[in-house]
Amino acid sequence: MGLRQHLPTWRSAGVASTSLALMISSAAVGVAAAPAAALAAAPHGCASAGTAAAGSAAAPAAAKVRAGGHAAKDPDSLTAAQVAQREADLAATAAERSRGKALGPTLTASITVPVVVHVIQRDSTRAGGNIPDSMITSQISVLNQAYAGSTGGVATAFGFQLQSIDRTVNPSWYPIVDGSSAERAMKNALHKGGKNTLNLYLGELSDNLLGWATFPTRNLSLQDGVVALNESLPGGTATNYNQGDTGTHEIGHWLNLYHTFQGGCSGSGDQVSDTPAEASAAYQCPTGRDTCSAPGTDPIHNFMDYTYDSCMYQFTAGQASRMLSGWNTYRAS
Numbered sequence: 001m002g003l004r005q006h007l008p009t010w011r012s013a014g015v016a017s018t019s020l021a022l023m024i025s026s027a028a029v030g031v032a033a034a035p036a037a038a039l040a041a042a043p044h045g046c047a048s049a050g051t052a053a054a055g056s057a058a059a060p061a062a063a064k065v066r067a068g069g070h071a072a073k074d075p076d077s078l079t080a081a082q083v084a085q086r087e088a089d090l091a092a093t094a095a096e097r098s099r100g101k102a103l104g105p106t107l108t109a110s111i112t113v114p115v116v117v118h119v120i121q122r123d124s125t126r127a128g129g130n131i132p133d134s135m136i137t138s139q140i141s142v143l144n145q146a147y148a149g150s151t152g153g154v155a156t157a158f159g160f161q162l163q164s165i166d167r168t169v170n171p172s173w174y175p176i177v178d179g180s181s182a183e184r185a186m187k188n189a190l191h192k193g194g195k196n197t198l199n200l201y202l203g204e205l206s207d208n209l210l211g212w213a214t215f216p217t218r219n220l221s222l223q224d225g226v227v228a229l230n231e232s233l234p235g236g237t238a239t240n241y242n243q244g245d246t247g248t249h250e251i252g253h254w255l256n257l258y259h260t261f262q263g264g265c266s267g268s269g270d271q272v273s274d275t276p277a278e279a280s281a282a283y284q285c286p287t288g289r290d291t292c293s294a295p296g297t298d299p300i301h302n303f304m305d306y307t308y309d310s311c312m313y314q315f316t317a318g319q320a321s322r323m324l325s326g327w328n329t330y331r332a333s
């Protein structure tokens, strides 16, 4: 992918934090968690997201990479076959659920997603992952603004409520390596809640990635959740990606959205009709970019592209509808 730029070595810019003691701590902030037993232990397909899936019911994941990242290792977009498989399952599962209910999904629903945050640390320093709680509460505010449409997009059905923060100092989990056995062990150990609970894991990440997420599936496993670069949270050190929209983007995947550039210029792209087709990911903020002959310029301001946080500020009505139907199909009780 083009339009990449060399990134400064922001990774070394972390400063030691004096605001927080480390150790494994837990801060309850609200609602009680649904039982984790609701989630079956199914295989996780994160590592195979960018390749031909070897597993059967594995849930593919989607990652976000910053400009200057390693494109060859970016497990971002799905193959056409993976999208087709997911869409077929979405339709089948929705049909099964609708047969058991008098009414289908309602687009006026309001859904509050409980959020469980897991901070992974190498040690007690800021460079070692010890970000303050204030960055996490700011992240929740960013999510609520983005999904309410108050930054410029449509209002979606979704709001987010911080439920708890736990911290784990474990150098073998830091950085969090996409698709690794250590990632699986981390999630198996820390996952909380039911299929409606967002588990958000924060740490330094492998491969220059900003984050990755699992898509919803019929049989959610303990691997379900979102992983985000700790310094991508509001006030973090990830230059151009530190306003919290990596979280917004990854949670979009968790809520069943594809990238706006999924499928390129052909076919049904991201399965949403009101996001103009886009040949490839856009980086930085390339105003006027228009890579497909279909109507509309590239949706560079959409949260599901790869642009700078300062450039992305909207979801569309079609995306809001897709997220809600995905919720009702896979995550609603």
Ligand SMILES: [Zn+2]
Binding pocket: 062, 063, 064, 076, 249, 250, 253, 259
């Ligand atoms: Zn993504």
